[in-house]
Amino acid sequence: MRSLRRLLRPLSRAVTYTRWLHLFMGAVAAVVVVGVAFPGLTDPSAGMWLLLLFVPLPLLALAASVPGTRVAEAMQARLLLYPGPQAPHEHPAPEIAGSPSKSWGDRWRVFVWLTLRLWLGFGVTVVTLNGLVLTLGLLMPSLWPPFGPGPELLPGRWGWWYPLIAPVSGAALVTVIWGAGTLMAGLAPRLLGPSPAERLAELEARTERLLERTRLARELHDTIGHALTIAVVQAGAARAAGTPEFTDRALAAIEDTGREALTELDRVLRLLREDADPTAQRPTLAHAGRLVESARGAGAEVSAHIGGDLGAVPGPVSREGYRMLQECLTNVLRHAGPVPVSVRVEVLDSWLEVEVRNKQPAEPAASPGGGSGLRGLRERAVLLGGAAAYGPDDGVWRVHVSLPLQ
Template sequence: MPRILAPLLAGATYARWLHLLIGWIFAGVVLMIYPGTYHKSLTEVLVPSVAVDVVLLTLIAMLPAARQAEGIQARLLLVPDRAEDIAAEPARTWADRRRTALWLIGRIALGSAAGLVSVFTLTLFYSLLIAPQTILVGVQLAPVDRSFWYLPVVPLLLFGYLWLMVWAGRLQLAMAVRLLGPSREERLVEAELRAEQLLERNRLARELHDSIGHALTVTVLQAGAAREVDDQAFVAKALEVIEETGRQAMEDLERTLVLLREATDGAATERPGVEQLPDFFDAVRAAGSLVEAWIDVPPGKLPRVLSHESYRIVQEGVTNALKYAPGEPIGIRITVRDGQLEIRCANAAQTGGVPPPTGSASRSGGTAQRKGGKGLRGIRERAALLGGEATAGPESGEWVLAVQMPLRLGT
C-alpha cells in the first residue's frame, strides 16, 4: 500500500505535472494567436496549429542557448535521480540541435495531451458531483436528482488521474534523459575529466604518503636516539626536530585535504619545489643525519610541476635512506644537463658492500634493505608520468637512486 500511495504524495510528481502543463500552455497560446478557434472546425484548428508549433519549436531549437535553458528547467522540475543525466550546456553540434528540437516537440505534444486529459477529468468531476444533482435555471441552480450511486466512482477516477500524471511525468523524464542527456562528445569529455580527477586524487594520496612517511621516519629516529643518549641538550634538540617535523606534516595533511575538497584558496594549495629543498635538508641534518647536497639548477629553469615532483622524489629518497640505513651519510646531487634534470641520491649500503644478485634491484625495487618497494615504485611512477625514468640499486658499495626527467614535458 505505501508503494502505491508514495508516488501520489511525492513532490516530484506535482513538479513534473507543472512541467507538463507549461508545454500545454505554450501550445494553447500559439493556437489562440494562429489559427484561432472562432467559427472553425477541429481539423481547421488542429492541422495549422500543429504545423506552426513544429516550425516554431524547430527554429527555437536552433539557438544554442535553448538546449541549456531546457536542461536547467528539466533538472528543476523533472527531478532526475542524477542531475548529470540531463545536460545543462548549450548546443554545440547539429546533432544537439536535432535532439533539442525532438525534445521540444515531444514535450509540447505530451504536455498538450496531459492538459486535455486534465480538462476532461475536471469536466467529468463536474458532471458527477454537480450536474446530476442540479440544473441551471436562469441564474439559479435547482435540484433535480438526489441519488448518490455515482459518488464511489469519484475517488477511483481521481486515483486513476493522479497515477496517469505519475506515469506521464516519468515518461517526460525518460524523454529528457534521452534527448537532453549528454551527447557522445560530452560523455567523452566527462570521462576524461573523471579520469583526471582520479589521477589527481592518486597523486595527492602519493604525496601524503611521502610527506607523512618522512615525518614518521624522522620522528621515530629522533625519539629512539633521545632515549639512548643521556644528553639533555640532545634530547631538547630532538624534541624540537620532532615538533617541527610534525608541524610540517600537519601542514601537508591540511593542504591535501583542502585540495581534496576542491578549495580555491591559492595560498593553502601552494606546493613545495626544488627551492624548498635546502630547508628540507636542514631539517634532516637537525635530526642527526649527515646530508651533503649539490643543487645546480638555475632559478626559474624548471617547470612548476617538474620542480614539485623533484622535491617529492628527493624527499622519498632521503626518507628511504633514513629508514633503511640510519646514521649513514646521504649524498644528493641535482643538476641540469643536456635538457635533462638529473637527480642522484646515494647512501652507504648496509650489506657490507656485497651486491645483491644481478637484476634483483630492477625487479623488486631494491635489496633486502628496501623491503616492499612502495616508495621506489612511487618514484618510478612520478618519473614515468613526466617522460623520464628512475633506477635504484647497489653501486660500488652504495645504494643509489638515479632519476632523469626531460625539462620539456612531453618530450
C-alpha cells in the same frame, strides 16, 4: 491479484500525475499561442487543428536558441517526470544536463523536446477533457437522477448498462496519461541529456580531479612521513646521547621540520578547499639544501653534490624531483637509520639525474609500507617521461632517477 495490483499501480503513483502536469503545462503554451494567433476561433476543422499545431514552432525555435532554456526544461523534467524522495523504491532519475546549451546540436535537441512536449501535451489535454466528460456522463445519471439522461452513445435514451462501461473509459484515460508520461520520461535523457562532447569533458574533468587527489595524497605522504621520521630519529638519538647539547639540537631540528610540515599541510588543505593555485608554494630542487640539512640534523652523514643550473629545470620536473629526493632521504632514515648517505643532483644537457646511495644496515628495519613509496617514486618518474631504478649495488642501496628536461 498481483496482476490486478500491477494494473492499478499507475493510479497510486504520484509521478503519474506530475507527468500529466508536465504535459499540461506544455499544452497551456500551445493554447496561449493559438489564442494570440487566431483570436475568436470557433469550431475549427481538422486541417485547421493541424495548422494550429505548427503555428507555435517558430516561437519554440526562438526559445530553444536561448542557452538557458535547456536548464529550465531540465529542472522541470527532473522535478515532474521522475519519482522524488517520497518514492525511494523507484528507479532514480537518469542523467539530465544541468548546464546551458553549448552547441547548435544541443539547441536542436531542445527544440525537438519542446515540440514533442507541445504536441503530446496538447493531445493528452484534449483526451483528458473528453475522457472526463465521457466518464462522468456515463456515471452521473445513475448516481444522481436529477442530472437527467446521459450521452447517447447508441440510438435511444440512456441505458442502464452505461455505468458498466464507465470504468473502461476511466482506465483508457489513465492509460493514455501514463503512456504519454512514460514516453516523455524516456525521451528526456536523449533530448535533454549531456551531449557526447559534454560527457567527454566531464570525464576528463573527473580524471583530472582524481589525479589531483592522488598527487595531494602523495605529497601528504612525503611531507608528513618525512617530518615524523625526522622527529622519531631525532628523539631516539637525543635519548641515546643523553647530553643537553645534543638534545637542544635535536629539539631544534624537530621544531623546524614540524613547522615545515604544518606549512605544507596548510597548503594542501587550501587546495582541498579549491581556493589556491595547485603549484603555489610547492618546494623545488632549489630547496634541496633543506632536505640535506634535515637529514644531517637527524644524525646521518650526508655528502651532497648539486651540479648544473637548477633554475633551468622546468617547474613540474623540479617539484617532482624535490619530492623524490625527500622520499629517498626519508626511506634512508626510516629503514637504515643515521648511516652515511651520498646525494647527487645534477642537471645535464637534457636530463635531470637524482641519485641517493646509503650503506645498508646489517639488520634493516621492517617496512610497514611494503615499499609503496618506491613504487610511487617510479610511477612519478614514468609520468614525467623518465625512469627510476632502485636496489642493492655493491653493498650499498642505490636509487637513481632520470627525468627529461623537455
